[in-house]
Amino acid sequence: xxxxxxxxxxxxxxxxxxxxxxxxxxxxxxxxxxxxxxxxxxxxxxxxxxxxxxxxxxxxxxxxxxxxxxxxxxxxxxxxxxxxxxxxxxxxxxxxxxxxxxxxxxxxxxxxxxxxxxxxxxxxxxxxxxxxxxxxxxxxxxxxxxxxxxxxxxxxxxxxxxxxxxxxxxxxxxxxxxxxxxxxxxxxxxxxxxxxxxxxxxxxxxxxxxxxxxxxxxxxxxxxxxxxxxxxxxxxxxxxxxxxxxxxxxxxxxxxxxxxxxxxxxxxxxxxxxxxxxxxxxxxxxxxxxxxxxxxxxxxxxxxxxxxxxxxxxxxxxxxxxxxxxxxxxxxxxxxxxxxxxxxxxxxxxxxxxxxxxxxxxxxxxxxxxxxxxxxxxxxxxxxx
Amino acid sequence: xxxxxxxxxxxxxxxxxxxxxxxxxxxxxxxxxxxxxxxxxxxxxxxxxxxxxxxxxxxxxxxxxxxxxxxxxxxxxxxxxxxxxxxxxxxxxxxxxxxxxxxxxxxxxxxxxxxxxxxxxxxxxxxxxxxxxxxxxxxxxxxxxxxxxxxxxxxxxxxxxxxxxxxxxxxxxxxxxxxxxxxxxxxxxxxxxxxxxxxxxxxxxxxxxxxxxxxxxxxxxxxxxxxxxxxxxxxxxxxxxxxxxxxxxxxxxxxxxxx
Numbered sequence: 001x002x003x004x005x006x007x008x009x010x011x012x013x014x015x016x017x018x019x020x021x022x023x024x025x026x027x028x029x030x031x032x033x034x035x036x037x038x039x040x041x042x043x044x045x046x047x048x049x050x051x052x053x054x055x056x057x058x059x060x061x062x063x064x065x066x067x068x069x070x071x072x073x074x075x076x077x078x079x080x081x082x083x084x085x086x087x088x089x090x091x092x093x094x095x096x097x098x099x100x101x102x103x104x105x106x107x108x109x110x111x112x113x114x115x116x117x118x119x120x121x122x123x124x125x126x127x128x129x130x131x132x133x134x135x136x137x138x139x140x141x142x143x144x145x146x147x148x149x150x151x152x153x154x155x156x157x158x159x160x161x162x163x164x165x166x167x168x169x170x171x172x173x174x175x176x177x178x179x180x181x182x183x184x185x186x187x188x189x190x191x192x193x194x195x196x197x198x199x200x201x202x203x204x205x206x207x208x209x210x211x212x213x214x215x216x217x218x219x220x221x222x223x224x225x226x227x228x229x230x231x232x233x234x235x236x237x238x239x240x241x242x243x244x245x246x247x248x249x250x251x252x253x254x255x256x257x258x259x260x261x262x263x264x265x266x267x268x269x270x271x272x273x274x275x276x277x278x279x280x281x282x283x284x285x286x287x288x289x290x291x292x293x294x295x296x297x298x299x300x301x302x303x304x305x306x307x308x309x310x311x312x313x314x315x316x317x318x319x320x321x322x323x324x325x326x327x328x329x330x331x332x333x334x335x336x337x338x339x340x341x342x343x344x345x346x347x348x349x350x351x352x353x354x355x356x357x358x359x360x361x362x363x364x365x366x367x368x369x370x371x372x373x374x375x376x377x378x379x380x381x382x383x384x385x
Numbered sequence: 386x387x388x389x390x391x392x393x394x395x396x397x398x399x400x401x402x403x404x405x406x407x408x409x410x411x412x413x414x415x416x417x418x419x420x421x422x423x424x425x426x427x428x429x430x431x432x433x434x435x436x437x438x439x440x441x442x443x444x445x446x447x448x449x450x451x452x453x454x455x456x457x458x459x460x461x462x463x464x465x466x467x468x469x470x471x472x473x474x475x476x477x478x479x480x481x482x483x484x485x486x487x488x489x490x491x492x493x494x495x496x497x498x499x500x501x502x503x504x505x506x507x508x509x510x511x512x513x514x515x516x517x518x519x520x521x522x523x524x525x526x527x528x529x530x531x532x533x534x535x536x537x538x539x540x541x542x543x544x545x546x547x548x549x550x551x552x553x554x555x556x557x558x559x560x561x562x563x564x565x566x567x568x569x570x571x572x573x574x575x576x577x578x579x580x581x582x583x584x585x586x587x588x589x590x591x592x593x594x595x596x597x598x599x600x601x602x603x604x605x606x607x608x609x610x611x612x613x614x615x616x617x618x619x620x621x622x623x624x625x626x627x628x629x630x631x632x633x634x635x636x637x638x639x640x641x642x643x644x
Contacts, residue, residue: 096636120620120621121636122552122638123552123553123554123575123576123638131616131617131618134616134617135616282576303424303425303446303447303448303451305448305449306399306447306448306449306452309391309396309399309449313400322424322448331424336636337636339554339636339637341422341603341605341633341635342421342422342423342424342633343421343422343424346421346424378405379402379405379444379445379446379452380445380446381417381426381427381428381444381445381446382421382446383446
């Protein structure tokens with residue numbers, strides 16, 4: 001029995017995507033910069049993919065910059081924008097529950113002389129918009145708020161935040177990695193100036209991503225070279241990867257309606273059944289405004305790594321916000337920002353479903369989890385019924 | 386992380402922990418190390434006859450290696466004299482387990498320390514040293530940093546309309562029965578109510594204490610509110626864990642300190 005419920009960490013590449021990519025490794029291997037037939041062919045497919053991905057988020061072809069992934073896209077957005085526009089101001093706004101890459105980029109920018117405000121969230125992980133407005137100063141040049149939390153799945157009021165930023169003439173960036181393929185993203189409607197996407201998160205290959213840069217929004221490049229991607233991201237284009245991401249976007253755009261319906265059923269079964277069966281279990285995040293594929297819990301008296309190892313023994317792959325499973329031995333900053341104590345953050349469990357899950361995977365988790373929690377609680381000196 | 390980082394022996398002890406439980410009796414002592422804040426806490430119980438460990442049990446909250454080291458040490462020292470058991474080191478436990486991942490060597494390898502604590506406690510008990518008299522620190526109304534600044538901006542001394550705390554994260558320091566009743570009433574408004582008691586117990590009557598323990602209120606003992614923080618309104622509080630002598634921050638929206 002193998003049950004994979006850790007789709008936020010990594011997704012398998014769809015077979016249809018791999019088939020679309022294969023010809024570009026051998027038959028059509030050209031470099032778009034070359035002035036011959038092979039080069040033309042590569043250029044043609046690159047631009048077709050750019051158009052596809054623009055359509056995926058409601059943008060235009062000229063606004064798509066291919067990168068090596070979402071982390072690079074986040075770096076290019078924040079550092080690239082801040083460096084280019086530092087004459088206008090030196091203040092950036094992010095939230096307390098951004099992806100770790102945004103937090104660390106912000107730290108780097110602080111070292112470079114920028115000021116960063118982190119907006120707190122409520123107990124469900126929603127960014128406090130009043131506080132965001134209050135923190136805006138005349139020095140504020142960029143607001144970066146993730147479309148949804150990659151951990152607890154809480155969706156933000158992106159369009160409202162985008163509107164505020166637009167009115168105040170501040171650039172708005174959103175890391176959409178957790179949300180892409182699960183909610184319809186429209187950069188026009190959401191007033192987004194910069195948007196990060198990852199290929200793997202829509203079942204495309206790893207190592208490819210996109211930064212959407214709205215027309216007339218000026219950024220500096222981070223990688224200098226032969227001037228590819230309008231000079232904003234040099235380096236010979238990863239054509240097979242780009243074809244993979246574009247194909248993945250086409251597939252998910254078609255199948256999203258059906259998938260989201262299925263994931264929502266799975267998620268709601270987990271969110272309803274697990275706290276019913278297991279005592280002293282809480283749901284983390286917002287009950288309604290959350291990604292359709294995310295179920296996040298905490299269990300009193302037990303520690304997440306033990307929970308993970310026990311589930312792994314039963315063939316079930318999941319995630320936790322526990323410190324013991326992280327490289328830094330710090331518990332998840334997102335869970336702490338919700339107002340949880342360290343000991344509560346340690347006992348958390350994240351289940352994210354995806355394209356290849358079946359109903360019986362959910363049955364299996366609901367069947368196996370109570371016994372494991374019970375066994376670990378019997379070992380626990382701090383659990384009291 | 387992943388199972389591949391743990392030796393088969395670690396995984397065996399994690400899957401089938403030996404000697405789980407607790408012990409009671411005149412010749413039993415317990416040692417506790419770690420704390421739940423950092424994610425590991427172990428209790429080791431020893432039963433001693435003629436200076437020899439005749440029985441040993443443990444309970445552990447923690448990661449895979451925390452559980453495995455506790456289980457392993459119970460097997461290593463059962464039947465040993467106290468002097469022999471005192472010599473068992475963290476390193477010995479790790480090597481009996483065929484090694485631990487480097488990152489786990491310090492934080493989750495506390496079993497030897499817990500055993501040594503238990504032995505020390507047993508010896509203290511035998512020497513019939515009188516328990517250190519519990520110094521009852523009179524509750525003093527210490528100044529809380531930020532109390533002035535946030536009054537009516539998330540900090541309240543009285544509650545007129547409890548519905549203003551709907552969906553807010555509220556922290557209520559112990560000020561007797563009234564504060565306990567308030568904390569319990571608040572759970573009707575919001576999913577997050579933290580009650581802060583500066584001692585090991587709560588000040589109210591036993592009836593109300595039982596009710597509080599059964600409620601959805603998160604009770605923190607031996608904890609003291611040091612500071613209220615935020616930009617315009619309350620955003621965080623700094624709390625002292627007196628038992629561990631550690632300070633930490635907690636994200637909250639409101640603080641209610643009844644007069």
